[in-house]
Amino acid sequence: MKMKISTQNLSISSVCKQCGRELSQEFFYVNRQTQCLDIYCKGCRKKIGRCPYNSGSWIRKEQRNKYSYLVITQVEDPLVRMELILHVLKVVRQSVEHKRIKILEDEADRTDYV
Template sequence: MNLKFNNEMDILKQQTLFVCGCCKQSFPTEAFYIHKKTGLPDNYCKECRKSSSRAHRKTEKHALAKEKEEDYPVITRIEDPVLRGKLLRRACQIVAARVERKRRKRYETDPEWAGDE
């Protein structure tokens, strides 16, 4: 199975013309970006890849801006010092409890570990 896969990869690497999956035109290997891991050309030619990447970045940027609405309070932006103090103390308690749970779990799995990192 692995030998068959390697033979197919070698055949693909030897091809001189590839068809772009976007514009369906045949181009030489130089018109495609090459994957570092496989050594094979990308499915889209360079021009189609650039245009699709630009379009994706443009829509993604707008989507991220819309999703950025915060559904939780940012402690440092709270004006009331008493409430801000309560929230900071609670956050510190939560973090301390998580660290302690992780230490206990690590000690249970590796008894020789005594908290030294």
């Protein structure tokens, strides 16, 4: 005898990546294209949509520090700022030269001349 299992009665839960609460799937939006649940619950998704993107307030504290980086123009000491700028220029020049050499080597290695 085969039993038919109704998936409507089963409660599948998911964890919201913002608030960390484990909620049933009815508390999550469903992507129309992929038919997958959103990673944020409906409440957190609404909060994210309402706050300005640039404030970064919607990002969890652990993730906020991951995205921080040095901005050379915001360095107060002019000598340190100049050293950083010169270092960046040197690295860019080396990268351009390396790419130029690689292109020349690739052209020299080609044997399919017309």
